[in-house]
Amino acid sequence: MNTPAYTALTHTFTRLYRLGHLGALAGWDQAAMMPPKGNAARGAALAELQVVMHQMLADVRLPGLLQSASAEPLDALQQANLHEMRRDWTLSTCLPERLVQAQSLATSRCEHAWRSQRQNNDWTGFLGNFREVVNNAREEAQILSQAQGISPFDALMDKYEPGSRSADIDTLFDDVKTWLPDLVQQVLAKQASEPVLAPVGPFPVEQQRALGVDLMGLLGFDFEGGRLDVSAHPFCGGVPEDVRITTRYTEADFMRSMMGVVHETGHARYEQNLPADTRHLPVGRARSMGLHESQSLLFEMQLGRSAAFLQLIAPRIALHLGHQAAFEADNLARLYTRVQPGLIRVDADELTYPAHVILRYEIERDLINGLMAPEDIPAQWDQKMGQYLGLDTRGNVKDGCLQDIHWPSGSFGYFPSYTLGAMYAAQFFACIRRAHPDLDTRVATGDLSPIFDWLQQHIWQQASRRPTQDLVLQATGEKLNPQHFRSHLEQRYL
Numbered sequence: 001m002n003t004p005a006y007t008a009l010t011h012t013f014t015r016l017y018r019l020g021h022l023g024a025l026a027g028w029d030q031a032a033m034m035p036p037k038g039n040a041a042r043g044a045a046l047a048e049l050q051v052v053m054h055q056m057l058a059d060v061r062l063p064g065l066l067q068s069a070s071a072e073p074l075d076a077l078q079q080a081n082l083h084e085m086r087r088d089w090t091l092s093t094c095l096p097e098r099l100v101q102a103q104s105l106a107t108s109r110c111e112h113a114w115r116s117q118r119q120n121n122d123w124t125g126f127l128g129n130f131r132e133v134v135n136n137a138r139e140e141a142q143i144l145s146q147a148q149g150i151s152p153f154d155a156l157m158d159k160y161e162p163g164s165r166s167a168d169i170d171t172l173f174d175d176v177k178t179w180l181p182d183l184v185q186q187v188l189a190k191q192a193s194e195p196v197l198a199p200v201g202p203f204p205v206e207q208q209r210a211l212g213v214d215l216m217g218l219l220g221f222d223f224e225g226g227r228l229d230v231s232a233h234p235f236c237g238g239v240p241e242d243v244r245i246t247t248r249y250t251e252a253d254f255m256r257s258m259m260g261v262v263h264e265t266g267h268a269r270y271e272q273n274l275p276a277d278t279r280h281l282p283v284g285r286a287r288s289m290g291l292h293e294s295q296s297l298l299f300e301m302q303l304g305r306s307a308a309f310l311q312l313i314a315p316r317i318a319l320h321l322g323h324q325a326a327f328e329a330d331n332l333a334r335l336y337t338r339v340q341p342g343l344i345r346v347d348a349d350e351l352t353y354p355a356h357v358i359l360r361y362e363i364e365r366d367l368i369n370g371l372m373a374p375e376d377i378p379a380q381w382d383q384k385m386g387q388y389l390g391l392d393t394r395g396n397v398k399d400g401c402l403q404d405i406h407w408p409s410g411s412f413g414y415f416p417s418y419t420l421g422a423m424y425a426a427q428f429f430a431c432i433r434r435a436h437p438d439l440d441t442r443v444a445t446g447d448l449s450p451i452f453d454w455l456q457q458h459i460w461q462q463a464s465r466r467p468t469q470d471l472v473l474q475a476t477g478e479k480l481n482p483q484h485f486r487s488h489l490e491q492r493y494l
């Protein structure tokens with residue numbers, strides 16, 4: 001087919017992907033390996049790269065190419081790719097080069113300083129850098145808001161979850177708030193009479209790492225295309241051809257790092273299994289961060305904390321960490337479904353986790369929409385922690401509003417993706433169960449293929465061919481239905 005404009009666009013977006021490759025690995029190194037004195041130079045280098053990429057998208061030839069390509073004889077995949085290209089161009093060219101550079105520099109400074117400020121419970125020191133990050137985010141939000149005709153916070157949220165709006169999230173979260181507190185109390189009462197043995201440490205870091213690598217292999221991670229490292233906050237980064245996941249260890253508790261690895265492996269499998277022939281183009285990317293979190297939460301929560309999976313890995317845990325009664329499969333199942341409201345989101349049990357997300361969503365929504373100042377965050381955090389989780393965080397910003405990397409890195413609008421992801425994951429797993437009534441038996445014996453095959457066909461290989469809700473509808477026969485999430489929690493915990 002004669003598609004000169006479309007061909008020219010694919011050349012530009014392939015170059016952008018390759019530059020993004022370098023940026024992703026430089027960002028991973030900044031978080032995992034870089035010595036502290038390298039941060040200023042690394043921040044400047046990354047900001048320069050962002051400016052170069054922004055200039056490429058702002059090329060005066062692109063609008064004409066996009067217009068011409070829309071009249072060319074494109075197949076369905078190419079049309080979907082053109083749609084994603086146009087979205088990238090629209091979102092990027094709205095923003096002035098000055099702001100793009102300022103954001104990159106400010107978030108590099110803030111995130112780097114946050115690592116020590118969090119440990120020192122230093123809110124005042126953090127606020128000095130954070131104000132600039134917030135001001136930049138608000139400016140971006142206002143620009144994107146005017147361009148798209150939506151609220152400032154919706155404009156930021158749309159970057160991570162295209163098409164999602166606060167009104168929809170408010171409806172979902174308001175519903176969760178009507179039934180979740182009672183369910184938590186019912187489960188706490190039920191579990192009070194259920195004995196559970198706590199594992200006895202210490203658990204040397206090297207043994208924990210060996211266990212994590214073992215489980216990554218079991219879950220299908222391709223070590224020829226990725227690696228496991230350590231960072232202050234667990235994450236999955238890199239690029240599909242070279243996926244970098246990280247975790248963090250404490251010798252007193254292996255459970256956190258183990259499930260952290262399982263969680264990040266879910267992200268990694270999605271990236272590693274995006275279609276190889278289009279992963280360098282916008283249509284070949286992961287569809288949304290809600291779908292990305294659905295993969296990590298399907299691995300960690302739906303599969304990882306299931307009795308069948310824990311039965312499968314109990315011998316592996318004992319092999320790496322030594323035999324003890326706490327590692328029996330039944331006890332592991334009680335441990336990994338133990339409900340206990342806590343301060344730290346990434347360590348939260350499956351049942352109280354949505355409260356952590358709702359709290360952050362409500363704060364960042366009001367912050368970006370100008371209804372709250374950065375200085376107000378600790379007080380709002382303390383109030384909502386007491387309301388939603390019954391916990392007191394006054395004076396403890398280390399385990400409160402400084403615990404996450406998202407705000408210092410400028411990722412406002414991301415947090416709803418976690419609970420959307422949990423809802424998608426429950427819906428996907430319910431669909432897999434319907435197709436495979438013997439799923440638990442197969443998982444317990446080590447056959448995880450029904451899960452991976454379904455995800456490969458319906459999620460991973462679909463990439464960004466269609467909008468999220470259309471993808472979910474095609475995969476499951478219905479659009480997002482949060483009842484699957486509630487039913488899953490009630491069945492597992494009651």
